[in-house]
Amino acid sequence: MSEETIIVSDSPDAEINAAIQKKIGWGFWLAISWVILITLLAILAPYLHLKDPRGYFIDIDGNGRPPYGPSFEHWFGTDKDARDIFARTLHGARISLIVGFSAISFGFLVGGTLGIIAGYFRGWLDKIISFTFIVLLSFPSLVLAIMLTALLNRSLFTISMILGILSIAPVGRLARASTLQFSDREFVLAARQIGASDSRIILRELLPNVVIPMSALALLGMAVAIVAEGGLAFLGLSVSQGITWGSLIQIGSDSATTLENAPWIAFFPILLLFLTVLSLNFAGDRLRSHLDVKESSL
Amino acid sequence: MAGTGKAHLRNSPDVLLSVNDLVVEFPVARTGLKVNAVSGISFDVIKGETLGIVGESGCGKSTTGRAIMQLPAPTSGSIDFNGQELTTLSKDEMRDARTKIQMIFQDPISSLNPRRKVRDIVLEPLLVWKRGTQEERDILVNRILEDVGIDPQRAAESYPHQFSGGQCQRISIARSLVLDPQMIICDEPVSALDVSVQAQVINLLENLKAKYGLTLIFIAHDLAVVKSISDRVLVMYLGKMCELASSDDLYARPSHPYTNILVDSIPEPDPEVIYAPTAVMGEPPSPINPPAGCRFNPRCPNVQDRCRVEEPEMREIAPAHFVACHNPLTY
Amino acid sequence: MNDSDPRTTTPLLEVSDLKTYFRTERGTVKAVDGVSFSLQRGQSLGIVGESGSGKTVLSRSIMGLLGRTNLIREGSIKFNGQELMGLSVKEMRSIWGQEMSMIFQDPMTSLNPVMKIGRQIAEPLMLHLGMNKSEARLTAEKLLTDVRIPEPQRRLNQYPHELSGGMRQRVMIAIALACGPTLLFADEPTTALDVTVQAEILHLINEQRVDRNMSLILVTHNIGVVAGNTDVIAVMYGGKIVEKAPTKTLFSSYKMPYTEALMRSIPKLRQASHTRLATIPGRPPDMVNPPLGCNFAPRCAYARPKCLVEEPGLTVTENPEHVYACFYPVGSPEYHERKLELSQRSDLLSTGGQN
Numbered sequence A: 001m002s003e004e005t006i007i008v009s010d011s012p013d014a015e016i017n018a019a020i021q022k023k024i025g026w027g028f029w030l031a032i033s034w035v036i037l038i039t040l041l042a043i044l045a046p047y048l049h050l051k052d053p054r055g056y057f058i059d060i061d062g063n064g065r066p067p068y069g070p071s072f073e074h075w076f077g078t079d080k081d082a083r084d085i086f087a088r089t090l091h092g093a094r095i096s097l098i099v100g101f102s103a104i105s106f107g108f109l110v111g112g113t114l115g116i117i118a119g120y121f122r123g124w125l126d127k128i129i130s131f132t133f134i135v136l137l138s139f140p141s142l143v144l145a146i147m148l149t150a151l152l153n154r155s156l157f158t159i160s161m162i163l164g165i166l167s168i169a170p171v172g173r174l175a176r177a178s179t180l181q182f183s184d185r186e187f188v189l190a191a192r193q194i195g196a197s198d199s200r201i202i203l204r205e206l207l208p209n210v211v212i213p214m215s216a217l218a219l220l221g222m223a224v225a226i227v228a229e230g231g232l233a234f235l236g237l238s239v240s241q242g243i244t245w246g247s248l249i250q251i252g253s254d255s256a257t258t259l260e261n262a263p264w265i266a267f268f269p270i271l272l273l274f275l276t277v278l279s280l281n282f283a284g285d286r287l288r289s290h291l292d293v294k295e296s297s298l
Numbered sequence B: 001m002a003g004t005g006k007a008h009l010r011n012s013p014d015v016l017l018s019v020n021d022l023v024v025e026f027p028v029a030r031t032g033l034k035v036n037a038v039s040g041i042s043f044d045v046i047k048g049e050t051l052g053i054v055g056e057s058g059c060g061k062s063t064t065g066r067a068i069m070q071l072p073a074p075t076s077g078s079i080d081f082n083g084q085e086l087t088t089l090s091k092d093e094m095r096d097a098r099t100k101i102q103m104i105f106q107d108p109i110s111s112l113n114p115r116r117k118v119r120d121i122v123l124e125p126l127l128v129w130k131r132g133t134q135e136e137r138d139i140l141v142n143r144i145l146e147d148v149g150i151d152p153q154r155a156a157e158s159y160p161h162q163f164s165g166g167q168c169q170r171i172s173i174a175r176s177l178v179l180d181p182q183m184i185i186c187d188e189p190v191s192a193l194d195v196s197v198q199a200q201v202i203n204l205l206e207n208l209k210a211k212y213g214l215t216l217i218f219i220a221h222d223l224a225v226v227k228s229i230s231d232r233v234l235v236m237y238l239g240k241m242c243e244l245a246s247s248d249d250l251y252a253r254p255s256h257p258y259t260n261i262l263v264d265s266i267p268e269p270d271p272e273v274i275y276a277p278t279a280v281m282g283e284p285p286s287p288i289n290p291p292a293g294c295r296f297n298p299r300c301p302n303v304q305d306r307c308r309v310e311e312p313e314m315r316e317i318a319p320a321h322f323v324a325c326h327n328p329l330t331y
Numbered sequence C: 001m002n003d004s005d006p007r008t009t010t011p012l013l014e015v016s017d018l019k020t021y022f023r024t025e026r027g028t029v030k031a032v033d034g035v036s037f038s039l040q041r042g043q044s045l046g047i048v049g050e051s052g053s054g055k056t057v058l059s060r061s062i063m064g065l066l067g068r069t070n071l072i073r074e075g076s077i078k079f080n081g082q083e084l085m086g087l088s089v090k091e092m093r094s095i096w097g098q099e100m101s102m103i104f105q106d107p108m109t110s111l112n113p114v115m116k117i118g119r120q121i122a123e124p125l126m127l128h129l130g131m132n133k134s135e136a137r138l139t140a141e142k143l144l145t146d147v148r149i150p151e152p153q154r155r156l157n158q159y160p161h162e163l164s165g166g167m168r169q170r171v172m173i174a175i176a177l178a179c180g181p182t183l184l185f186a187d188e189p190t191t192a193l194d195v196t197v198q199a200e201i202l203h204l205i206n207e208q209r210v211d212r213n214m215s216l217i218l219v220t221h222n223i224g225v226v227a228g229n230t231d232v233i234a235v236m237y238g239g240k241i242v243e244k245a246p247t248k249t250l251f252s253s254y255k256m257p258y259t260e261a262l263m264r265s266i267p268k269l270r271q272a273s274h275t276r277l278a279t280i281p282g283r284p285p286d287m288v289n290p291p292l293g294c295n296f297a298p299r300c301a302y303a304r305p306k307c308l309v310e311e312p313g314l315t316v317t318e319n320p321e322h323v324y325a326c327f328y329p330v331g332s333p334e335y336h337e338r339k340l341e342l343s344q345r346s347d348l349l350s351t352g353g354q355n
């Protein structure tokens, strides 16, 4: 090993890390800005004087039959029914983002709580909860989704719940692991010896520490949920009423001829989906590595 | 070392803490074996005294300190603090008792929550116990922060990683003082610090002890540090007691062979002292399967046949100087 | 090395005006700021100073082990007459391990946790010395015996986590010695270990140095550790060597107030318990904006106005081997004058005098 190992083990000490503590960088803020922009557009879509997303804008004066390509009138073009893709994409963002957000919030609430409880109390509670996570992880997620949509309905709530349930285990395991790690630190022991109650220790000492790596995962998780919604849409299993990015893409790519003759129908929803998922992933990743540096300098 | 016995316990009304036959065992998962971390230790501490505990790492010093706080509770033995038996207290009673005994840990950085402001960390015990009005709390916290040499203004704005190791240790000390405890157990508080910072923290502890009328238990593996701050020193080895004496006496006349090796191994800042440890001792045996008889026998230069079968008991070989050894060094 | 006795002619290592700076967001960290010294073959040098004084950066800079980004490295490092400054990683590779090697502070993180001890020692032997597998294994076993690891044969098949901290540090030493280096760096090799183990490890390093006629650079924050173990001691402060002398001379007649403060802050066994320890007030200088004059001035009890504006260079004493950087060294009239003032002031304080 000699030389190679020497370099690898060139472990910088805390002081060095503190000195090189990196700024999170403009890339992170750019990504976050995009997510915020999209979210705002989605929220404000009904008030933005967009074209009616459900309206048919058949051009009577000629220009042939829809779909129409991008023009000054229709920035992103229209689909085969002459519906305005720009308006539809922004409206579609609403459901996609709601699904992503509520799925991951649910996963966080349930998975995070279970994970922290398991990591803090350990013992049989930990055994039961960890086993539950394993069961959840082993369950084929697609089968679960198909089963549940078939059994229940395809409402926004059901879809969000399904994706939420699927995110419990990954979030929970991360929460458990970081709780285990932090509750071994002496500041937790110090809190116990001043007589702080378990709930106070969890809320005041552990939660602020555990939430940070989890927030990085949340951004990634939201991206995964949005993509998963798209996947479900392809199988015709997404939210039955309403427009989602998934359903827009599905319409735009229902056949090879559509893709060939009117690529814009699928392209714009895909572009927005891609940029949003990329931003979420990138921001989550930057956040994590930023915190890693900070963490090791502590 | 393998020593047990209680010849060294004092019968004084001023005894603040008295530990009797303390045993702490940790089960080893799925094997049915156990780690004999502490195996029958007794000692007492008089009000206003500083008791030092030394020994190699793994000999059970931290476990002893934590057992006093019932974190975790010992396997057996009794711990009498101010006339109160700690081992039989209910959870709530113990919560109360813990405010009278506080602990400071080795790693100054991991003892402080990285995501909380330093001043909030010091304030926390008062909030947990809902002591005083907000104004009173502020005055107290500021005063204690100043006493330990931390600027309260900066503490209110900064997180632990913005302070150096020595400063973090001062912050830990401040936190341990706010509940006005009678006793502080310091578990290797200076082992992770630079020598020059070590001296600052030791001096600080001495000052605070006088100012707040504290009783200290000071744990460390460096005999020179322990000697400097303690009135009496207990030497431990593999969960047992070896020797207990006043710190000057212990250094002047170490009687236990292990104490002698400890004394010899301290690097003296003096080039004339050729730095040759007495004997190559090898590694300490595992506390899962400790040697029979005297636990030090496999490494002891003075070992006799008797040591392998019979465990030595603490006895007084000079006034107030106790040793657990069949064949102590003579002087 | 050649035939005759090169020891007296060329030093093994000659460092002149070595500077090592890091560019950071806060500014340029002058971690090592103009260090010069030379080391003869077989000689041992102790580098002491508080943490942050630049000891680690100095030793890694000499070995060329620092990353290349945002690094400014100037000066000259002659090893065996060859200039190391400016060599590529590839060229350094033939020097690492075989000519120079290093033992680190933390024996846990410097060993590969998933590789058996035997392989970790044998690999560099096969790589650098072209030994075959069985030769390397035999040598590895011999090395473990050298570093006094009991049952070396069994240890070869163990993983690092199966060994105690002291044993792991012995393994690190064995690895560092494997290819027969002529210069060994030990960066706080015992700081993570128990005192009893520390004594044994230091003894071992020194014994190996003598046996193998190696040179040693021992880096530590505890001046007690280098006392009995090195020929020469260099005291570092704020990226500079502030005093350097043969060990005995340094202890008997140190000149720098900083050296004095370092020595007095160590608790000593022979002092009665509760002896008040001397401390150094304040913190080491910020290496981005070091103080204008003497780096130590803000903390120095003997500082005078001159110290705040002018930087003391290295002064040579009667003993040409003993140099220090101070305007008012221990023993000078100004030193005595101030010392008297200080003791009067503390008398005043202890008798409760105040106005």
Ligand SMILES: Nc1ncnc2c1ncn2[C@@H]1O[C@H](COP(=O)(O)OP(=O)(O)O)[C@@H](O)[C@H]1O
Binding pocket: B026, B035, B036, B037, B055, B056, B057, B058, B059, B060, B061, B062, B063, B064, B287
């Ligand atoms: N929670 C624990 N579980 C199992 N073994 C433990 C635990 N805590 C300590 N030990 C073991 O008990 C022994 C004494 O440990 P400790 O009291 O930490 O020693 P010291 O503080 O003297 O270094 C060691 O062998 C250690 O491995």
Ligand SMILES: Nc1ncnc2c1ncn2[C@@H]1O[C@H](COP(=O)(O)OP(=O)(O)O)[C@@H](O)[C@H]1O
Binding pocket: A012, A013, A015, A016, A019, A020, C022, C024, C029, C030, C031, C049, C050, C051, C052, C053, C054, C055, C056, C057, C058, C287
């Ligand atoms: N890679 C680096 N980037 C920036 N600053 C560094 C780097 N490495 C070390 N330093 C700084 O250089 C100074 C000297 O560090 P170091 O040599 O590790 O000190 P020592 O070993 O004496 O404790 C410190 O202030 C440290 O923060």
Ligand code: SF4
Binding pocket: B001, B002, B256, B257, B258, B294, B295, B296, B297, B298, B300, B301, B302, B303, B304, B307, B312, B324, B325, B326, B327, B328
């Ligand atoms: S002489 Fe015997 S009893 Fe005393 S320490 Fe040695 S082995 Fe133990």
Ligand code: SF4
Binding pocket: C256, C257, C258, C294, C295, C296, C297, C298, C300, C301, C302, C303, C304, C307, C312, C325, C326, C327, C328, C329
């Ligand atoms: S030059 Fe001045 S400030 Fe620096 S060490 Fe000497 S007396 Fe102190």
Ligand SMILES: [Mg+2]
Binding pocket: B058, B061, B062, B063, B187, B188
């Ligand atoms: Mg301990």
Ligand SMILES: [Mg+2]
Binding pocket: C052, C055, C056, C057, C187, C188
């Ligand atoms: Mg260093």
